[in-house]
Amino acid sequence: MKKTGNDIATNRSDTVHRLAWILDEAIRIPGTNRRVGLDAVLGLLPGGGDLLGGAISAYTIVLAHRNGAGPAIIMRMFSNILIDMVVGAVPLVGDLFDAGWKSNSRNVTLLDKFNNTPAAARKSSLAVVVLALAGIVALLAATAVLSVRLTRWLVMQF
Numbered sequence: 001m002k003k004t005g006n007d008i009a010t011n012r013s014d015t016v017h018r019l020a021w022i023l024d025e026a027i028r029i030p031g032t033n034r035r036v037g038l039d040a041v042l043g044l045l046p047g048g049g050d051l052l053g054g055a056i057s058a059y060t061i062v063l064a065h066r067n068g069a070g071p072a073i074i075m076r077m078f079s080n081i082l083i084d085m086v087v088g089a090v091p092l093v094g095d096l097f098d099a100g101w102k103s104n105s106r107n108v109t110l111l112d113k114f115n116n117t118p119a120a121a122r123k124s125s126l127a128v129v130v131l132a133l134a135g136i137v138a139l140l141a142a143t144a145v146l147s148v149r150l151t152r153w154l155v156m157q158f
Helices: 006-022 037-043 049-066 071-088 095-101 103-116 127-157
Strands: none
Touching: 006 037, 006 049, 006 103, 037 049, 037 095, 049 071, 049 095, 049 103, 049 127, 071 095, 071 103, 071 127
16 A cells, blocks of 8 residues: 555654654653653763764654645744753753753644644655754764863863
8 A cells, every 4th residue: 555645643742752752751750750862861871862862862853854844834943952962061050951842842842833724834855854954963063072171071070
């Protein structure tokens, strides 16, 4: 049986929902009703955790583009990831922020709103997606450099 465009879009939407759940909600904090995900756990790794979380989150932008999300939605999704990565890179404060910000869940909400009202958004251009992903890659590189420098500085203090 051949899949229709709606079936493919539904599968992509399901993938985005599952990925957001894994990154933002998969782990219940014992004794509370609060949930965190892999993104917050990865954020505990010095240097590379926020980079890896941001790289995985960037995949949601690719799926949103494939679903036909417009440039405004793509850029808002990019902004959520950017905020998560920048603030998440700050030691201790960033780890707490990662647990509360949940950029992937925010992005799923944006994508769901788009899917429910597709006429309200225009198709995104490939250039917007490439620009957003290039920005994430640049941020990943900058975060890596800053993390290495901060780690070296902290080591030199002892």
